[in-house]
Amino acid sequence: MKAVMMGTEAATMAVKLARVQVVSAYPITPQTVIVESLADIIGRGELKAKYLPVESEHTAMSSCMGASMAGARTFTATSSQGLAYMHEMLHFTAGERVPVVMVNCNRAMAPPWNLYCDHTDSLSQRDTGWIQYYCVDAQDVLDSILIAYAVAEQALLPVMINLDAFYLTHTSEPLDVPDQETVDLFLPPYRALNKLDVDDPKTFSIVCGADLFSSIKYKRQGDTLAVARLWDQVAERYNRHFNRLHPTVEAYRTEDADLCIIGIGTATGTMRLAVDRLREEGLKIGSLRLAMIRPFPREVLQRAIAKVKHVIVIDRDVSFGAEGIVAQEVKAGFFDRRGELRITGFVAGVGGNDMTVDTIIPMVRQAISGDGTAVEAGMSLWAEVLP
Amino acid sequence: MQTRTVIKTLSELPTAPTTIGTMVWNQTGDWRYLTPLVADKLAPCAQHCPAGIPIPRHLGAVTRGDIEGGLALLLAYNPLPGLTGRLCYHPCQTKCVRRRIDRTISIQEMERFLGDLATDVTIEKSERTDQRVTIIGSGPLGLSCAFYLGCQGYRVAVLEPSDQAGGALVGLSPGKIEPTVLSHEINRLIRLADIRLETGANIGVAKPGEPPAQADLVILDPTGLSEEFCAPSGAVACDPFAAGSVIGSVVSVQLPKNLTPFKVPMIAHYIAAGRLLAKKASDGLRRKGLEQPAMDRSPLAVSTESIRIERFPAAEMRDKQKETWDREGAMQEAERCLSCGTCNLCLKCVSFCPDASIRPEGRNVTVEVDLDHCKGCGICAYECPRGVITMEDISV
Numbered sequence: 001m002k003a004v005m006m007g008t009e010a011a012t013m014a015v016k017l018a019r020v021q022v023v024s025a026y027p028i029t030p031q032t033v034i035v036e037s038l039a040d041i042i043g044r045g046e047l048k049a050k051y052l053p054v055e056s057e058h059t060a061m062s063s064c065m066g067a068s069m070a071g072a073r074t075f076t077a078t079s080s081q082g083l084a085y086m087h088e089m090l091h092f093t094a095g096e097r098v099p100v101v102m103v104n105c106n107r108a109m110a111p112p113w114n115l116y117c118d119h120t121d122s123l124s125q126r127d128t129g130w131i132q133y134y135c136v137d138a139q140d141v142l143d144s145i146l147i148a149y150a151v152a153e154q155a156l157l158p159v160m161i162n163l164d165a166f167y168l169t170h171t172s173e174p175l176d177v178p179d180q181e182t183v184d185l186f187l188p189p190y191r192a193l194n195k196l197d198v199d200d201p202k203t204f205s206i207v208c209g210a211d212l213f214s215s216i217k218y219k220r221q222g223d224t225l226a227v228a229r230l231w232d233q234v235a236e237r238y239n240r241h242f243n244r245l246h247p248t249v250e251a252y253r254t255e256d257a258d259l260c261i262i263g264i265g266t267a268t269g270t271m272r273l274a275v276d277r278l279r280e281e282g283l284k285i286g287s288l289r290l291a292m293i294r295p296f297p298r299e300v301l302q303r304a305i306a307k308v309k310h311v312i313v314i315d316r317d318v319s320f321g322a323e324g325i326v327a328q329e330v331k332a333g334f335f336d337r338r339g340e341l342r343i344t345g346f347v348a349g350v351g352g353n354d355m356t357v358d359t360i361i362p363m364v365r366q367a368i369s370g371d372g373t374a375v376e377a378g379m380s381l382w383a384e385v386l387p
Numbered sequence: 388m389q390t391r392t393v394i395k396t397l398s399e400l401p402t403a404p405t406t407i408g409t410m411v412w413n414q415t416g417d418w419r420y421l422t423p424l425v426a427d428k429l430a431p432c433a434q435h436c437p438a439g440i441p442i443p444r445h446l447g448a449v450t451r452g453d454i455e456g457g458l459a460l461l462l463a464y465n466p467l468p469g470l471t472g473r474l475c476y477h478p479c480q481t482k483c484v485r486r487r488i489d490r491t492i493s494i495q496e497m498e499r500f501l502g503d504l505a506t507d508v509t510i511e512k513s514e515r516t517d518q519r520v521t522i523i524g525s526g527p528l529g530l531s532c533a534f535y536l537g538c539q540g541y542r543v544a545v546l547e548p549s550d551q552a553g554g555a556l557v558g559l560s561p562g563k564i565e566p567t568v569l570s571h572e573i574n575r576l577i578r579l580a581d582i583r584l585e586t587g588a589n590i591g592v593a594k595p596g597e598p599p600a601q602a603d604l605v606i607l608d609p610t611g612l613s614e615e616f617c618a619p620s621g622a623v624a625c626d627p628f629a630a631g632s633v634i635g636s637v638v639s640v641q642l643p644k645n646l647t648p649f650k651v652p653m654i655a656h657y658i659a660a661g662r663l664l665a666k667k668a669s670d671g672l673r674r675k676g677l678e679q680p681a682m683d684r685s686p687l688a689v690s691t692e693s694i695r696i697e698r699f700p701a702a703e704m705r706d707k708q709k710e711t712w713d714r715e716g717a718m719q720e721a722e723r724c725l726s727c728g729t730c731n732l733c734l735k736c737v738s739f740c741p742d743a744s745i746r747p748e749g750r751n752v753t754v755e756v757d758l759d760h761c762k763g764c765g766i767c768a769y770e771c772p773r774g775v776i777t778m779e780d781i782s783v
Contacts, residue, residue: 194403202406202409
């Protein structure tokens with residue numbers, strides 16, 4: 001079925017199609033549309049789920065964890081400050097190995113207050129152990145949430161699906177809504193093997209001494225690393241059902257490229273337009289979208305741009321005292337090729353600065369020539385800064 | 388049985404950091420220093436009722452649609468519900484738990500509704516005795532005392548010197564109480580307890596040492612006699628609320644200071660005083676009548692089992708009822724009662740117990756605590772909306 005939906009509506013539709021059983025969330029702009037519409041469809045009985053109107057994001061995540069431990073398919077959604085407030089429970093859900101799926105709408109962290117797109121909120125939660133996926137459009141939102149449940153329930157790890165504030169959450173786009181029967185075939189009900197059961201009590205989140213601690217963490221590290229491949233396998237299975245592929249890494253015109261722009265989120269669509277424009281000028285350039293940041297899809301990334309000599313990373317975020325977070329990740333991913341590969345990092349499009357073809361092209365030119373308006377700060381170049 | 392598993396390889400580690408086997412063996416009950424006690428208790432409304440009426444019981448009967456049964460349960464503690472339903476200051480309602488949720492149950496209105504019912508009940512009385520009690524004055528205290536003694540089988544006569552029964556309640560403005568209500572209430576009371584009421588009685592002035600009437604016991608009702616009335620010299624004072632029993636054959640009731648002179652809104656206190664006095668009088672009479680065949684009487688004034696419903700119209704009250712609810716309205720109001728103090732298996736405690744240590748018990752009428760595992764956190768007691776669960780120190 002074709003439909004026109006905002007990213008938030010696509011998320012709600014995916015939750016409904018996934019037959020989620022427990023929704024626990026606290027509203028925050030720009031995510032509010034999701035929890036409101038979920039409350040509506042649950043209230044109308046269109047989705048047979050328990051909706052928990054909680055008092056905070058910390059409780060939202062705690063109750064999702066509890067419901068998931070009891071064997072329910074759970075969902076929550078949040079944004080920026082709300083995600084930060086969940087921080088403790090993010091570690092907990094990942095450590096407890098419960099397959100919660102969450103939508104995070106990427107919004108700038110205060111202060112100063114700003115409701116617009118910025119990736120610092122979710123990227124600063126990189127190390128909590130959550131799988132992180134960054135959507136490019138509304139179709140990607142709908143599909144990746146369904147894929148996320150399949151991946152999460154197989155890997156027993158939580159998945160965070162990230163939507164750019166307003167560019168994705170509040171922009172209406174045409175998309176294809178899969179039918180329920182096919183979704184049910186792709187995503188059968190969640191069957192927890194090890195769950196809370198009052199008649200067979202077990203202790204969850206046990207106290208553990210040094211003897212087993214590192215083994216438990218080592219096991220989680222292995223399972224998390226394996227998700228990079230697992231996602232692509234599940235995405236391939238999804239493709240067979242619905243004829244749409246959502247891989248961890250999406251390369252564009254990189255086969256013969258010397259130069260490659262790398263980014264995450266909705267701006268990667270604009271980067272392709274910039275690539276097309278620059279190719280007309282004879283520049284051998286491509287672009288690459290990192291859909292997944294955790295686990296970092298290192299092998300696929302390396303394969304995709306094995307011949308590239310210069311990489312430009314545009315970050316909508318910053319790690320203060322270092323540089324753009326995606327740039328750091330890419331640099332770590334190409335450490336083997338450190339002698340032959342040049343990597344230029346930009347910080348741009350933060351706090352709602354629009355990323356257009358006309359802002360991307362000057363950055364590419366500055367990366368090549370060294371001349372431009374972006375100013376240096378440590379390892380990265382900042383666009384959109386007062387002179 | 389507790390078995391120890393040693394994990395030797397990575398593949399033996401569970402995916403989630405949980406125990407591999409059951410934890411039932413871990414009897415965390417010995418962490419507990421306070422224990423949840425699940426026991427039916429007096430509801431806050433009943434605790435604060437001056438007449439000690441277990442209010443949720445008659446509200447429960449009304450909820451079930453057994454409205455006459457509700458009246459019978461009420462009468463067992465309060466023989467003048469139509470009067471208290473209009474005059475009492477109803478401390479019950481200020482303590483109603485429901486008040487914290489939306490609004491208090493209209494307990495007083497319900498009393499009035501039941502009191503005004505155009506049907507009536509009968510009470511199965513104890514075996515009739517030959518012992519006679521005369522009560523002089525027909526105020527609420529005297530009538531209440533007469534009611535409970537009458538229900539116990541004593542031959543009770545109420546002598547009222549004036550032409551109208553009711554004592555201190557006679558002559559109140561019709562805004563407070565209409566004469567038809569007063570007569571309806573008194574008529575029902577004397578009919579139920581089989582009391583002989585004599586108005587315009589000549590009680591005269593007794594000679595010193597001579598009882599004012601021929602009876603095994605004479606009780607002078609302070610709510611029924613004018614202040615000028617002097618107790619005969621042989622009368623022995625008795626405070627119904629204090630310890631001690633009835634001595635002698637003429638009792639002059641001595642009320643606590645807060646109840647003298649008569650205060651209309653405190654009517655339920657006088658009714659309670661009458662009931663307590665009936666208990667004392669009954670004990671005294673039993674001692675006196677020891678030579679007679681023993682009578683097995685319940686220490687309670689009227690047991691609820693002895694109340695039987697019999698419908699017969701009380702015609703003069705039909706119009707009054709229209710002022711309150713119809714039967715449906717009364718049922719809807721009574722249904723709002725949380726029946727505090729009585730477990731009704733709402734299972735809030737079960738939902739909230741973090742250790743699943745409180746469950747419905749076998750007969751499914753209440754809940755029971757798994758003391759082997761209950762850590763005594765007290766969440767069940769906090770959450771119980773009816774106050775059935777309390778945390779108790781049972782170590783001593």
